[in-house]
Every structure is written in C-alpha cells, then in structure tokens.
Amino acid sequence: MGGYFKNIKNGFQSVFEGLSVTMASMLVRPVTVQYPETDISSNETIQRSYKSTLMGMPENYRGVLGVNLETCTSCGLCVKACPIECIVIDTVKCDKTKLTDNSGNTVLNRFTQKEALKTRASTRFDINIGKCMFCGLCVIACPTRAIQHTNIFEMNRHNLDDLVIAFVPEEEKRAAMARGEEIEKEAAAKKAAKAKAAKEKQKEEKTDD
Amino acid sequence: MSAALKTDYLTINMGPQHPSTHGVIRFIIKTDGEIIHECDPDIGYLHRGIEKLAESVSWQGFVPFTDRVDYVCAMNANLSYSMAVEKLMGLEIPQRAEYIRVIVSELNRISSHAIAIGAANMDMGAFTPFVHLLREREHINDLLEMICGARLTYNYICIGGVNYDLPPGFKEKTLEFLDHFEVVVEQINRLISYNQIFIKRFANVAVVPPEMAMQYNLVGPNLRGSGVKFDVRVAEPYSIYPELDFDVPVGEGYEGTLGDCYDRYLVRVKEIRESIKIIRQCLQRIPGGEHKAVVKNVIKPPKGHIYFRTETPRGDTGYFIYSDGKTSPNRLKIRTGSFTAMSIIPEIAKGVFIADLVAIIGSLDVVAPELDR
Ligand code: SF4
C-alpha cells in the first residue's frame, strides 16, 4: 500500500519537474520560421523578421543546377559523373577559343591548371531537375566550374516538361549548328586538298623514277 | 461449459501506415483483444532495389544512393561504403579527412539518436520531448548543411576523403552547439527520461537477455542495452577511433531488468554524451592539409571481395562488395542493424499488451528504409 502512494508521489514530482522544463522553454527564442512570408535565403534576412537561432541557407547550398555556357567547354565530364543520367548534352565543333569568364579573366582547368580551350559548342544542354538528386557529383567533376548549384530550392512547376531546364536557347543552337557545319565543310575541304596534294606528290615521284 | 465459451483470436493489421512504425512496415497481430499472441512483421514496402542499382552505377556514383539507405544517419552510411571501397583499393586517405569524417559521423549519430529518443517518447504519448529534440536536430542539420550544402542526403564522405573542406567558422559554431546541447540533454532527461510515468511504461517491458540478443544478432545500442559490451569502433577499430578516448555505455538494468526497453533507451542517451566527447577531442586535434586523396575520375578496384563494417547509430552497417575489376561493383550487399532488430520482434512481442508493442518498436529504433533497402 505504501509503495502505491509513493508511486503516485514520485509520479507527481517528476511531472512537475518536466513541466518546469516546458515552462522554461517559453523564454527561449522562437526557432520556427514562417517560411513563405520570411525570406530564408540567408541568416541576415531571417534575423530581420525573427530573432531566431537558425542559420538560414548557407552560400554553398546545393539547389537546382545552373550552367554558365560562357565557361563550359562541352567536355561532357558532368554527364559521365552523373549516376542517373539527368544531364543530356549534344555538341558540334566550333572555333578554337580560349575561355574567358564574365569579367574577362582566362579560365583555368581545375585539374591540370592549364588554360581551358573550347573546341566544341553545345547545341543542347538539358538538365532534368525532376530526376536530379542534387548530389553535386557533376559540380565536383566539372573542370571549369561552369556547372554550379544555385540556391533555388522551390521546384514545383505546372508542367512536367518544365522540369527539364534547357540552357541553350534556340537561336544560339541554330547558330552553333550552322557554324559547326561550316567548320566541318572547311575541314573536309582542307582534308580533300591535302589528299589531292599528297596524290599529286606521289604522281610526281612516280614520273621522276 | 468453459470449452463452449472459447473464442477465436482476432487478427489485426498494424500498418503499413501507422504513426509509430517509423516508415512503412506492417505488423500482422493475432490478439485476444488485449494481449498479443503472435506478431508477424511484414516488410518490403520500402524496397527500392538499391543493391541492384549498385551494379549499374559507377563506384563514386553509388555514394549518393547510400544516403538513401538510411536517411536518418546518411553520413555513417557514406562512411561505411567509402571505407569498404578504400580498403578494397588499398587507398590511403589524408589525416585531416579522417578527422572530418569522424566529426561529421558523430554529429550525425547525435542527430539520429535525438530522433530515436524523441520518436520513442512520441510513441509513448509524450509529444513535447520530440519537438524539443527536433529543434536541436535542426542545429545539427544547419551545421552539416554549412559543410556540404545539403540537410539530409549529404553525399559528403567520398572515396578518398571528403568532398569539401570545413568552412571557416565551423569549429566555433560546433563547439557552441555542443556546449548548448550538453545542457539540453540534461533537460531532456529531467523532462522525460527520469519521468516516473515514462519509466513505468518502459521498464521491464520486452526483456532481451544477453544470450538471446546475441542469438538474434542484435547490434549497436540494442545489443549494448542487453549488457553486452560490443562496439565496432572498439572491437574492430577503424579510422582514428583507437586514438580517441570514449566509453561504451551498456545497459545495467537501470530501472528494473537488464535488457528491457528502458535500458535500450538510456544507452542511446548516454551515447550522445560519448559522441559529444569524441567531437570535442577531434576538433581539438584536427590537423591541416588536404581533405581528399587524389582519386581518378573512373576507378577500377582490383578483383576480389571485401566485407567492411562500421558502427552506425542503428548498429553496425556492413558492406559486402564483390568487384570484378570493372567500373561498377559486380555485387553489393548491405547488412543493417534494423533488420536484425526487426527479426527479434515476434519473439519478444509474445504475451505483451498491444500498447507495449509500440514501446518495443520505439526502443529498438527500427527505421524502415534501412530495413528494406
Ligand atoms: S563538365 Fe563543366 S565544362 Fe564539361 S560539359 Fe559539363 S558543365 Fe561543361
């Protein structure tokens, strides 16, 4: 019988002990952020509306991928690195150019530390963000840091097709295709000329004998 | 007369969608209304064929999939797989990477145990501790997000080291968090662990004696809850664990019988403290240098097989890999702690109240995706 009452007493005691912790947490700063109303993109923006302890999104947040075609050499390493094949690129030949970024500096290859050369242009650079799992393997593999995560995390679209982001606009694609064909033709012409020259040389050598 | 009054057992389904099953698991329970006579777990609802997927992706490409094996402690799964492949290749990794790996996986262990403790409380009807612990876990998520940019599926530990170096300010922020969290653990203990009502619900329920725990191959905190002092970090040391100083807490029958639900629960609380200790030591000693060894884009480990296991929050996770020298594994098998924990449920659930089954699942910390893979 004594044990019974002791139980009740202990129960009450520990309940009040617990309640004191709960009460104390009323004095703690709120941590819940009302998301769509509050801008959560960085710590500052959160602090503006809340005295919250949360850090907000960091700069290296792995969101939807973005590609800077200025610095992309269309090497296809990102395609190979992706385990689920959500990047698709088609390329054509283009004029050999040294790569410069937006501010005019030459771009180095991260792995070889040499200047990155562009010999091919993309006519199609599609990323299917419906498939992508934001693992970042493509970003690690890219030699010129052309492909990067943005901090966009809102990915709902009205159409399924909108989930595929096409980075090469239609005009650029057509221009690159046309230029690619020209280059191919030039190369073919050069090759033919070379072959012809070689043949003539052979003939000359024969007549010399 | 009494024979004529004999009634049939009632078969009921618990799950597949039930708040206390932590994922999609189904229990087929034969009961007389109050007492369970037979409990048959039905698993496979979350089977995604991850082991088969491994055969068609590259060695590095499989790391993000290990995140999904157990999303509550993705870092530890990354670590297991990466170390297995490194062992297979005979790859040396930089010291700094070893330290970073231990720091992040212990942080992840804390967050996983926080969820386990919180979920066990919530299953018992105490919602407040769960919310408190989720709040704390948010801080860990913030820290890990700061390192690698993702909150849950990190893909941070890679073959040859870690993918990104520690950002500036990480050490200070982590120390700040640990100071804060030590206080919180004490608060949670006052709030729920020492609560008499909670103890009455958990103590002496579903006792697993040490011999039975070993027979069923329980691992991790579930095994240690039964008083068996076995921890892969100590028994088969890997990484830098031999240099670190930490204890392996075991159940001692804190509030009743050895190996009951309360023991398993309290072992987890104690492990959080040990993890904090480990992280402090690592942060103090972390050397400078590279964070990743030089690894080729396409790797082809030599022919052969390996089984490598590490200590994860849910026991030991082992990766068996058979390589035939190609660009992807020939066969990969994952052994997880949740699976064996699940197999003991029919045995210990016999003769308990239906309400206690929830306590059993909560105390065993079964996570469905890890169970089915
Ligand atoms: S790896 Fe980088 S440079 Fe190469 S195709 Fe992809 S985005 Fe372009």
Ligand code: SF4
């Ligand atoms: S983030 Fe991962 S899944 Fe997405 S495109 Fe890059 S490699 Fe593929």
